[in-house]
Amino acid sequence: MSSETKERREKRYGKLVIFKILRYDPDKDQKPYYKTYKFTLERGMTVLDGVMHIKENQDSSLSYRKSCRMGICGSCAMFINGLPLLSCQTQIVELDSDVIVVRPLPNFPIIRDLVPDLDTLFKKLLEIKPYIIRSDVDEMDRPSGEFAQTPEELERYIQFSYCIKCGACVAACPTVSTDDKFVGPQAAAQAYRYIVDTRDDGFKSRLGSLDKKHGVWRCHFPGACSEACPKGVDPAFAIQLLKRGIIARRYGLKKPHKPASLAVQPEGVKPRPDIPKAPEPTVG
Numbered sequence: 001m002s003s004e005t006k007e008r009r010e011k012r013y014g015k016l017v018i019f020k021i022l023r024y025d026p027d028k029d030q031k032p033y034y035k036t037y038k039f040t041l042e043r044g045m046t047v048l049d050g051v052m053h054i055k056e057n058q059d060s061s062l063s064y065r066k067s068c069r070m071g072i073c074g075s076c077a078m079f080i081n082g083l084p085l086l087s088c089q090t091q092i093v094e095l096d097s098d099v100i101v102v103r104p105l106p107n108f109p110i111i112r113d114l115v116p117d118l119d120t121l122f123k124k125l126l127e128i129k130p131y132i133i134r135s136d137v138d139e140m141d142r143p144s145g146e147f148a149q150t151p152e153e154l155e156r157y158i159q160f161s162y163c164i165k166c167g168a169c170v171a172a173c174p175t176v177s178t179d180d181k182f183v184g185p186q187a188a189a190q191a192y193r194y195i196v197d198t199r200d201d202g203f204k205s206r207l208g209s210l211d212k213k214h215g216v217w218r219c220h221f222p223g224a225c226s227e228a229c230p231k232g233v234d235p236a237f238a239i240q241l242l243k244r245g246i247i248a249r250r251y252g253l254k255k256p257h258k259p260a261s262l263a264v265q266p267e268g269v270k271p272r273p274d275i276p277k278a279p280e281p282t283v284g
């Protein structure tokens with residue numbers, strides 16, 4: 001940050017900041033409208049702090065969602081000055097504007113004020129079966145131990161498992177805005193997360209949600225989802241990898257991944273040499 005920017009931001013503390021917040025109560029209002037609030041900007045205030053300040057001091061009818069206030073739960077994502085952001089992670093001073101416009105996430109219906117209805121996000125997520133699917137159903141239902149993976153096998157999906165279901169990627173997606181049936185970046189990234197997991201054998205059973213008219217082929221790779229993601233999940237990359245995986249399967253080019261094996265092998269079965277030995281348990 002340049003010293004000029006730092007100085008400009010310093011000067012804003014103790015001055016008035018204007019919040020224009022989209023208000024909508026479906027029981028009272030015919031359509032959403034903006035209401036303006038003003039308050040003094042204190043050092044360290046995030047957009048969520050600003051919204052909470054307004055609720056506590058100026059307008060107790062304002063509705064919004066929040067929980068952890070530390071960028072983990074994903075519930076406070078809002079559309080702030082034209083970008084889908086976690087409001088708890090967005091410093092007001094860093095927006096470099098005296099007017100902060102706050103709306104609920106686009107591409108979702110509004111329940112009330114800043115609260116989006118995320119039903120479609122979770123329905124699409126459920127459709128791709130976001131859990132380990134195994135062909136040995138007995139092991140899935142009654143696990144007999146832990147499955148071992150190499151660090152490289154873990155690397156293939158760990159980034160995609162950081163998703164906190166905030167919905168920012170879906171709000172940023174231009175395809176969702178014109179096709180609400182599109183599987184969407186969040187669900188697609190989670191499909192990829194499980195498909196490349198060596199413990200999983202569910203690619204085929206997820207294809208119905210991915211390789212279809214409103215599936216991954218609708219993505220034209222604008223990349224807005226990855227830009228918006230506060231956790232670095234990179235859903236746009238996951239979608240391109242899914243497309244590659246689907247084509248490879250279609251033309252018989254896909255080699256099945258080495259299946260994960262139980263960390264504690266049944267007697268007589270040799271453990272895979274490429275899997276490091278698990279450390280001894282630290283508690284009895």
Ligand code: SF4
Nearest residue numbers: 163164166167169229
């Ligand atoms: S992929 Fe990123 S932006 Fe999308 S829901 Fe998950 S954490 Fe949020």
